[in-house]
Amino acid sequence: MEAELQPQEERSPAPVVGLSLCDSAPLLWRLQDLKAVRSEGLVGALLGSLPRTPRQNVRLGRPLLLLPEEERLLGERGGAAALPAQNQEAAGGELQQRYTEEQQRSFEEQSVLALEDRKSALVRAMTSSSGSDPASDEALQHRLLDLEQNFSFPRSALAVQLSTARAGLSHCPEARAFLEADWPIRAQRCPRREARFQVFRDLRGRGFFLTSAGKFGGDFLVYPGDPLRFHAHFIAICLALDESVCLLDVLCAARLGSNVKKTVLLCSPAPDGPVRYTSLQWSGMV
DSSP states (O other): OEEOOOOOOOOOOOOOEEEEEETTEEEEOOHHHHHHHHHTTBOOEEEEEOSSSOSOSSSEEEEEEOOHHHHHHHHHTTOEEEOOHHHHHHHHHHHHHHHHHHHHHHHHHHHHHHHHHHHHHHHHHHHHHHTTOHHHHHHHHHHHHHHHHHOOOOGGGOOOOOOSSOOOOOOOGGGHHHHOOOOGGGGOOOHHHHHHHHHHHHHHHTTOEEEEOGGGTSSEEEESSOTTTOOOOEEEEEOOTTOOOOHHHHHHHHHHHHHTTOEEEEEEEOTTSOEEEEEEOOOOOO
């Protein structure tokens, strides 16, 4: 069955969010950015562990990893901004130097505190056992002097603050040009990637929510509403109009969709027209 879904009205420009690029992975850290992309119907996938329950993977937290199609759609709407690669390297070197200086200053402060704590423990131990004996006081002073001269605070005992929040990027009009991404390797286009994006943009424009469908053998899981409230109805597989498909692959996709109670959609963007959708349903063995 072939169908042409009716597109919805044009959406307003997306709010500007700040992308942190880890190699080629677009990440969102700020809570307001997560809310902004969710209001646009972009879901992404949470990667971080929660501070109070770090040793689990059931409930995850920030950062949010966006699909390449979600990032590109934000960019087309003028809603994504990221640091250029060269600026990120310069900023990274400056931050590394500041971090090293701060760590050294913290190490010196903790060394002084550790020494004072060791002295206090030594005083308590010797005064509680010997009372106010002058000989013991002299021995205490000798032990304190020896401790101060030979005390060494190991760097392995250095307490380091773990940040659970990330400072946000400013997006005032003057900073927009500075925040525009310039990644030649990410600007490359291929037919497969283009087909995925055309399908993603078309389905999102019709009001559907999409997530990755790698576990179901497809490109996208298509939801009729927010994935927190609905199950996926479709498994979208993106193909070119002139691409040949093995019959066994078609049967496998249809059987898998039937087993997970979802309809498989073969999505083919036309060069100068709308995306064509062909649904597959498993009706049993002949």
